Amino acid sequence: MKDVKFTVIVLVLLLPFALQAQLRISDTIISTFLFKGSYALQFPGGDNTAYFGYNSTIGAGIIYKTDKNWLHSLNANFIFGDQVTNRSELLQMITTSTGEIIDGDGTFTSLTLFQRGYHIHFQTGKIFDLFSPNPNSGFFIQGGAGFLSHHIRIESQFGTAPQIEDDYGKGYDKMRGGFALAGEAGYLLMSNSRVLNFSLSLEYIHAWTASMRDYNFELMGPDNTKYSDNYFGIRLSWMIPGYKRAPQAYYYF
Secondary structure, eight states, X not given: OHHHHHHHHHHHHHHHHXXXXXXXXXXXXXXXXXXXXXXXXXXXXXXGGGTBOOEEEEXXXXXXXXXXXXXXXXXXXXXXXXXXXXXXXXXXXXXXXXSOEEOTTSSEEOEEEEEEEEEEEEEEXXXXXXXXXXXXXEXXXXXXXXXXXXXXXXXXXXXXXXXXXXXXXXXXXXXXXXXXXXXXXXXXXXXXXXXXXXXXEEEEXXXXXXXXXXXXXXXXXXXXXXXXXXEEEEEEEEEEESSOOOOOOOOOO
């Protein structure tokens, strides 16, 4: 009888831990940190179309998901691309009548133009567990604010081109930045395996930007224009949750 009583007492003491072990993502809304990596293909809008075509971004972020399926995230994205338009207008001050540029050795060189930039923002939103395999997955919406900057990177392919080096290059790179609002809507899937956690979403970014350079060679003076830059994109994110994988349920008889 003593052994039986001892066994019963142990089972009673272990019951809360056994129940906790059975709390799985498939049937319980959990709170956890999610560490995110993402890629997006974006298309320009507004004043952004003057010099840029489509671009890509890669980013990283950290999300806190509550047990009410609210999302709070901090994200940083690097913008890059090679679809730079209006090349002749941009370089008209340093090119010949035939559109060539002469390098430091007195020979013709070739210039390559790239888009570069970054976007840092905070977002908050919510998951709605509609058409989802578990209560932690479903359609989501997010919105937030941050800072966005972009510019044109000019590189010489052969030799050196002093016209675009150091401070001279800053007069041609069209760098501007400013306050930005961002919105995102898509589908988020979390699995019990901790591996298949991803989201696919559409995003929209609107930034109120201004020149971040003191002098613009094209204007022969400062650029005091206020710009409205838009990005439309589709983003794929992969996430690693911070919780430990729930073990298989235990049964006591």
